Amino acid sequence: MLKKILNINGLKRTVIVSPEISLADVLRKQLFLTGTKVGCGKGECGACNVILDGKVVRSCIVRMKRVPDEAEITTIEGIGSQDDLHDIQFAWMIHGAAQCGFCTPGFIVSAKALLDQNNNPTREEVRAWFQKSRNVCRCTGYIPLVDAVMEAAKLMRGEVTRKQLWLKLPEGASLVGTEAVRPSACAKVTGTWEFGADLGLTLPEDTLHIKLVQATVSHANIISIDTTDAETMPGVYRVLTYKDVKGTNRINGLAFPSNKGDGLERPILNDKKIFQFGDAIAMVLADTPTHAEDAAKKVIVEIEELPAYMSAPAAMAEDAIEIHPGTPNIYFETKVVKGEETAPLMESLPYVVEDDLYVGRQPHLPIEPDVGFAYFDEEGKLIIHSKSIALHFHALMIAEGIGLPLDKVMIVQNPTGGTFGYKFSPTIEALLAVAAMDTGKPVYLEFNMYQQITYTGKRSPFWMHVKLGADKFGKLQALETDWSCDHGPYCEFGDLVTTRGSQFIGAGYKIDNIRGEGRTVATNHGWGSAFRGFGSPQALFASEQMMDELAIKMDVDPLELRYDNALREGEVTPNGCKLDVYVIPQLLDKIRPYYAKAKENDKEKNKNSENKRYGSAISVLMYSCGLDGADSSEAWVEITKKGVTVANSWEDHGQGADMGTLTMAHETLRKAGYEPEDIKLILNDMNFTPNSGPAGGSRSNVLTGNATRVACENLLEGLKKDDGTYRDYDEQIAEGKPTRYDGKWTAPCTACDVETGQGDPFPVYMYGVLLAEVEVDMTTGKTHVDKLTCISDVGTIINKLLVDGQILGGLVQGIGLALYEDFEDLKKHTTLTGCGIPQIKDVTDDITLLYLETPRPLGPYGAAGAGEMPLSSPHSAIISAIYNACGVRITHLPAYPDKVLAGIKKLNK
Ligand code: MCN
Ligand code: FES
Ligand code: FES
Numbered sequence: 001m002l003k004k005i006l007n008i009n010g011l012k013r014t015v016i017v018s019p020e021i022s023l024a025d026v027l028r029k030q031l032f033l034t035g036t037k038v039g040c041g042k043g044e045c046g047a048c049n050v051i052l053d054g055k056v057v058r059s060c061i062v063r064m065k066r067v068p069d070e071a072e073i074t075t076i077e078g079i080g081s082q083d084d085l086h087d088i089q090f091a092w093m094i095h096g097a098a099q100c101g102f103c104t105p106g107f108i109v110s111a112k113a114l115l116d117q118n119n120n121p122t123r124e125e126v127r128a129w130f131q132k133s134r135n136v137c138r139c140t141g142y143i144p145l146v147d148a149v150m151e152a153a154k155l156m157r158g159e160v161t162r163k164q165l166w167l168k169l170p171e172g173a174s175l176v177g178t179e180a181v182r183p184s185a186c187a188k189v190t191g192t193w194e195f196g197a198d199l200g201l202t203l204p205e206d207t208l209h210i211k212l213v214q215a216t217v218s219h220a221n222i223i224s225i226d227t228t229d230a231e232t233m234p235g236v237y238r239v240l241t242y243k244d245v246k247g248t249n250r251i252n253g254l255a256f257p258s259n260k261g262d263g264l265e266r267p268i269l270n271d272k273k274i275f276q277f278g279d280a281i282a283m284v285l286a287d288t289p290t291h292a293e294d295a296a297k298k299v300i301v302e303i304e305e306l307p308a309y310m311s312a313p314a315a316m317a318e319d320a321i322e323i324h325p326g327t328p329n330i331y332f333e334t335k336v337v338k339g340e341e342t343a344p345l346m347e348s349l350p351y352v353v354e355d356d357l358y359v360g361r362q363p364h365l366p367i368e369p370d371v372g373f374a375y376f377d378e379e380g381k382l383i384i385h386s387k388s389i390a391l392h393f394h395a396l397m398i399a400e401g402i403g404l405p406l407d408k409v410m411i412v413q414n415p416t417g418g419t420f421g422y423k424f425s426p427t428i429e430a431l432l433a434v435a436a437m438d439t440g441k442p443v444y445l446e447f448n449m450y451q452q453i454t455y456t457g458k459r460s461p462f463w464m465h466v467k468l469g470a471d472k473f474g475k476l477q478a479l480e481t482d483w484s485c486d487h488g489p490y491c492e493f494g495d496l497v498t499t500r501g502s503q504f505i506g507a508g509y510k511i512d513n514i515r516g517e518g519r520t521v522a523t524n525h526g527w528g529s530a531f532r533g534f535g536s537p538q539a540l541f542a543s544e545q546m547m548d549e550l551a552i553k554m555d556v557d558p559l560e561l562r563y564d565n566a567l568r569e570g571e572v573t574p575n576g577c578k579l580d581v582y583v584i585p586q587l588l589d590k591i592r593p594y595y596a597k598a599k600e601n602d603k604e605k606n607k608n609s610e611n612k613r614y615g616s617a618i619s620v621l622m623y624s625c626g627l628d629g630a631d632s633s634e635a636w637v638e639i640t641k642k643g644v645t646v647a648n649s650w651e652d653h654g655q656g657a658d659m660g661t662l663t664m665a666h667e668t669l670r671k672a673g674y675e676p677e678d679i680k681l682i683l684n685d686m687n688f689t690p691n692s693g694p695a696g697g698s699r700s701n702v703l704t705g706n707a708t709r710v711a712c713e714n715l716l717e718g719l720k721k722d723d724g725t726y727r728d729y730d731e732q733i734a735e736g737k738p739t740r741y742d743g744k745w746t747a748p749c750t751a752c753d754v755e756t757g758q759g760d761p762f763p764v765y766m767y768g769v770l771l772a773e774v775e776v777d778m779t780t781g782k783t784h785v786d787k788l789t790c791i792s793d794v795g796t797i798i799n800k801l802l803v804d805g806q807i808l809g810g811l812v813q814g815i816g817l818a819l820y821e822d823f824e825d826l827k828k829h830t831t832l833t834g835c836g837i838p839q840i841k842d843v844t845d846d847i848t849l850l851y852l853e854t855p856r857p858l859g860p861y862g863a864a865g866a867g868e869m870p871l872s873s874p875h876s877a878i879i880s881a882i883y884n885a886c887g888v889r890i891t892h893l894p895a896y897p898d899k900v901l902a903g904i905k906k907l908n909k
Pocket of ligand 1: 797
């Protein structure tokens with residue numbers, strides 16, 4: 001042990017520490033300075049950055065033996081507080097730079113060190129500084145962070161005042177469309193927004209720490225699990241296997257009726273088989289995480305290894321055994337049957353293109369790894385705190401498996417450091433439940449980044465073959481599609497994501513005749529979970545690429561081909577239904593001048609360059625808001641002495657559910673004179689909040705926005721006096737009238753028929769067009785995205801900071817999907833860097849956002865959603881821009897340099 005005296009945030013603190021422990025652990029766990037976050041724990045993300053003797057250090061990799069005695073340390077707590085914000089924190093808020101907020105303290109600490117030595121940096125200097133400090137953000141696309149530093153520098157130089165920058169709305173004004181700052185921003189920028197691992201430190205002393213025994217192979221029969229040695233290890237309380245699970249030990253995957261599986265493929269703790277690398281086979285519960293981890297190594301698992309099918313084609317091979325005995329590996333099929341038979345048509349058409357395309361297993365890479373805890377409350381209810389973005393779904397999906405009645409399972413969402421959809425699936429909820437039920441004690445489980453990456457779900461890869469034909473006038477006449485969705489071993493939402501192939505291959509265009517067939521395939525690679533865009537990045541990559549190939553074949557401009565074929569008033573989607581609004585031609589009109597200029601620039605730059613080639617291209621972005629069919633959401637509101645309380649389960653990944661709810665409620669309630677500060681929010685705690693459905697499918701702004709609006713309208717109706725004014729709380733009570741009102745909204749939609757793909761599944765859609773400009777290094781094959789210009793139509797913009805943030809973050813994940821990100825190699829793709837997370841150097845600082853605001857008939861105050869549209873097909877524009885730069889078309893993502901280089905070499909032969 002070492003005794004150290006440290007000068008932390010200006011205060012002398014004495015700590016007794018192990019020499020090997022990290023500074024981050026001492027700050028967080030011994031000094032409770034939880035503003036410093038731990039993401040990767042390996043020096044890759046900068047979430048843990050602090051200033052040590054004037055230098056930014058990643059505190060997760062600084063061992064205490066290396067920290068000098070009397071070191072001066074500044075953490076986020078020393079930079080400013082909620083009552084006394086630093087200029088950087090203030091600037092971070094007004095630029096919407098904290099989405100989930102998990103990376104925020106680390107960035108602000110780095111920025112402070114930079115501005116202390118240079119209060120007038122250039123944007124390039126700021127970017128270089130964040131790169132050097134290894135700060136990584138998965139939500140924002142980085143631009144708002146650089147904007148915030150530049151603004152903070154101006155404030156610090158006295159060139160502008162906070163008063164000038166802070167949005168002050170006149171009394172009674174609407175919040176809609178403004179840059180009002182989200183309610184959680186102040187806590188996020190001060191490091192006081194308490195994430196799961198922070199709350200974990202507040203649990204009672206007898207809390208048990210869980211560590212998992214996980215599979216190290218991808219497919220095997222389990223012969224035996226021997227826990228004897230582990231049980232005798234120091235500090236161990238219990239070692240649990242499937243035998244200790246009181247229920248069916250299965251997660252309910254909510255399978256479609258036509259799914260050939262029963263939806264109960266996924267064990268909570270594996271019993272007979274291992275289905276994927278990382279499967280949880282046993283849980284050790286001990287007094288400390290280290291004791292649990294040491295004991296987990298002593299559990300002996302005897303297995304018989306089986307052939308592992310690591311892709312859809314491998315699992316579909318004739319000789320492949322059934323991964324889930326009794327269920328075929330192809331367990332769900334769906335078709336598209338629209339218009340005439342396409343085969344004879346294709347024969348007769350002058351222009352036909354076809355290709356094979358692949359979009360892979362993109363990893364979500366939130367900076368906060370999965371974390372949660374559980375305990376029983378005084379009424380005997382099991383309370384599970386996690387990163388769930390589907391509270392009521394998840395309770396339903398685990399109740400039988402753990403063996404508790406549904407009404408005894410309550411899930412609460414912790415402040416969450418990003419999910420990007422992986423938390424649409426339950427992850428550790430059932431494990432926590434099993435542990436709490438077995439022991440009756442509070443239990444805590446946190447993943448490290450390796451477990452986060454190897455255990456949690458991934459984007460489901462699509463293997464697609466697409467054929468598209470046009471007549472001599474360039475009008476699309478026929479589309480044939482075939483797609484296989486590799487959904488990993490667990491079926492949950494696999495059928496649903498497969499239907500996206502029928503809904504979005506060819507979306508946005510008038511194509512009267514379509515035949516298609518898609519299937520969901522069980523494999524032994526990482527299980528498929530929702531990922532932002534949910535099937536549309538796969539589907540649209542195929543059809544957008546085919547549009548570009550067709551344009552080349554026809555020798556027409558790809559923008560004009562899109563323009564000529566874009567859906568117009570009254571025309572129908574591949575599902576045979578009308579759109580909510582018809583705006584794609586207008587969006588193309590708006591982008592046309594930018595596109596023309598980009599092409600000119602490419603020409604100029606290519607004239608003077610040999611080793612670098614430049615190209616640009618566009619893609620149409622489009623996605624739906626809602627779960628298929630009659631999706632619905634609920635909210636309630638209550639008038640109180642202090643104002644109005646609004647409650648819903650609009651789960652927050654980081655996208656801004658708090659601001660969405662506040663704006664929807666305020667827009668309705670301001671008729672009765674309520675101001676934003678009169679509105680209190682209760683969000684995401686099943687003990688209090690109703691079933692609003694998951695925050696997936698970009699549905700919440702529309703569905704929960706509408707439910708919140710309806711609840712507020714019902715309240716106003718209940719408060720209304722005969723003279724048209726509204727009763728206050730006292731008057732309402734005095735008249736014996738109710739104070740609480742519910743609101744529910746259901747989409748007037750019908751799910752698609754799996755035999756034909758025909759239906760009217762969604763109430764609202766989001767649209768965009770992206771122009772990508774890239775540079776390809778002809779000697780290395782390396783692509784850099786130089787510039788993006790995106791025009792979006794997400795209906796009425798509810799909050800400008802939120803929508804800008806959604807679009808920037810989504811587009812940058814699209815750069816990742818196109819160029820860098822994958823989870824394929826179980827040895828290499830196990831860290832943030834290994835998986836290819838875009839760092840600030842990988843992302844252009846030149847992104848222009850343009851908007852068209854077409855009010856949606858069914859959207860609350862005309863709004864659509866925004867979350868997923870920007871990741872629906874940006875990668876297609878980037879891939880086609882690479883083609884336009886150097887003649888190489890990458891149809892199997894990502895476009896790693898070696899693939900591009902191989903293409904260049906082939907062309908040069
Ligand atoms: N919004 C708005 N005006 C509009 C449309 C949307 O102000 N016209 C705002 C909404 O109020 C909301 C946000 O934009 O705060 C996104 O709205 P919506 O598209 O309805 O999406 P949800 O609230 O249902 O959020 C889920 C969506 C999905 S599916 C994923 S995945 C996702 C995402 O949003 N994951 C995210 N955005 C994310 N953002 C962050 N930072 N982290 C994630 O993990
Ligand atoms: Fe320390 Fe990632 S760099 S947590
Ligand atoms: Fe940066 Fe979420 S705001 S990771």
